[in-house]
Amino acid sequence: MGIPGSKRVLITFGRSFLTLELARLLSAAGHRVTIVDSIPIGVTRFSHATASFHRVPAPKFEPRAYCHALAKIVADEHIDMVIPIHEETDILSMMGGVFPPECELFLSDFDTENRLHNKFEFQQLLAAKQFQTMKFAQVRGPRDVAELDFAGPFALKECYSRGSQQVHKVMPGDSLDWLDHDPLNPWLAQEWISGKQYCTYSIVRDGRIHAHATYPVDYAIGGSSCLNFRSVRHDGIFDWISEFVRDMNFTGQVGFDFIEHPHRGLFCIECNPRATSGIMMFAPEDGVDRAFFGFNDDVITPDPNVDKMIGLGMLLYGWRRDSRGDHNLRQFLRDFRHSHDVITSPGDNRPAWMLPIAYLGILRSCLKYRVGLAEGFMHDHEWDGLRISE
Template identity: 45%
Template sequence: MPLPISRFSSSVTETFRTPRPRHAPVDWVRSLGRIARQRCVDLVVPVHEGTEILAGVLARYPELMPASTTVLMSRLDLVARLENKYEFQNALKEQGVPTLDFGLVHSREDIEALDFRHDETFALKRVYSRGSQEVYKVHPGEPLPSDLTFEPTNPWLAQRWAEGTSYCSYSVCHDGEIKAHAVYPLRYAIDGTSGLTFESVRHERITAWVRQCVKAFRFSGQVGFDFIEEADQKLWSVECNPRATSGVLLFDPETRVDRAFFGVNEDVIIPRPGARKMLGPGMLMYGWRKSSLPGNTFRGFIRDFRRTDGVIFSRRDPKPGLALPIAMGNVLAEAIRYRVNIPAAFLYDHNWDGASPVDG
């Protein structure tokens, strides 16, 4: 993007234009390596699905990144398996972790053959997707969605639907050890799926689950998990995001979460008690709608909006907030360029759907 919102922050000394990761992955990584060499960068922290693209290119061309620069991520085969929603469930099963019944779907015939098809509600979602886009809730006896399409390289995960409270976790890890950690319930969300507000809570069972999982995988980097806790306290993890997620927004500067990225802290860093953050522009566009929080009222939306800190507006760093219309113009231009909706446009240039970034 020509004018990213970070460019206006007093915390940022310099920004760079690079090729688009999704469309020119090798050139993108070559640019990152050039920047690292010129600016003597010690640590590269990839975010979103640029993690998988970076891992894939460096697996083939490690010389593109200077040997003196550390890249905070796990190896490609691990992040690729965790990113694939079906393979993630298989990985949990291999570790002996209970999962909701699931199956891989390449066709309508595969759906009909599912063991839980005729008497249970289940979810259908692409094995590679983000922001909870293209998620279908299929009820027993009802016809399948008419717009359901099948792609050989991106099949569907079918999984038993669980009703309960939705939680998300976010962690910074080094070699299977958690260095920073946050848990937050899903409240306001775009169509009930992609979070708009974040509130730090303590949930010891989720924390213990994450600790066991990242240790088993010896995971390094940022990782988020999505959970459903049923009324009988059964806890299920339904998705893994082996990269940065919105949970990082809960860490104020006073927490010194930067130490976690370098792995120099001994105690796990957590957000301050009661930390609440929101994506202000997203709340203004979607938060007042009934689909964002069932049972909420417009008065309730106004109350929650007023008492929640935005992640962009800050008295200590006001310019990004003032530059927000410019930054949103970048996103709108991406939406028009790729003919996608605004939530998809935020992510489109660095999405990864399992293909080798080198071979295409």
């Protein structure tokens, strides 16, 4: 059961399966859904859930033009809420003043969004709030490299980066002469520990969780970007997130990556203050639209038996050794047969039919920006710390 009355909602990043699933959920609840993207052929454009589609400038390269284009669509179509999906969230948080006041941007203020997005600042924030953290340090240049004193292996990743991009595992004493030092985007060195990994997705309003999903990392691109989604209950993770978002008075979509060490306990690796793949575990009967508008008292969770996958991603990456973790190929084939592909939906098959054409557009972006497939999918919607003003 959804909220009383139909709303007009604009969702960004129309090429994403997350956007497609959210559009279907909101449309099924009776809301009118507008989709935008910087490429003309995104899968959500072809969904019956989409009432209108607009091509807009690329937020990474034309952030002001992007925000002003969205603001015009909001005014023209009398949009009630804008729900950003990817890192355009940070850009919109800096440009909120260009939008009509009667439209809600479902996100937090820029300072909050940035502190959660920046991987080093997020770890600093956890330490300041006395959450348990792994050992970490910022690397801005050769002097910081020389001062690293990790006793065991550690991860190196840019402070502004995302799951499908490479995380380097480094041993003490390894040469780091290959590091490029960008003053706007330094590196985070973070202790490397072993354990069970989990990802989460939460819809939060004014510091209160209205919907939540936790899923283990089973199959993931390079071990970090999930390809399948099984709902599990983990009270420790839920309690951790509840305390954190309440303390931050956070509003928006948010995901956290956790690792649970068998002896040292639960650690939060990083935060994604935006949509994550967990949205794809919800079903229309869950009424997840209520969470966005704050119309539910109990926390909405997915069916505990849900088991979904990104079929094309599993075919391209899931079978690889660095993506299937502890699973062998026989287990991969069994899981692939029994999981439901998120792209397919009864009565809404056009996104699946158009998927090959949509991916040709992604490949065009890969060639244009000279990046791989996973990076090309999101490259023009990334944000790496460059401040803008209205």
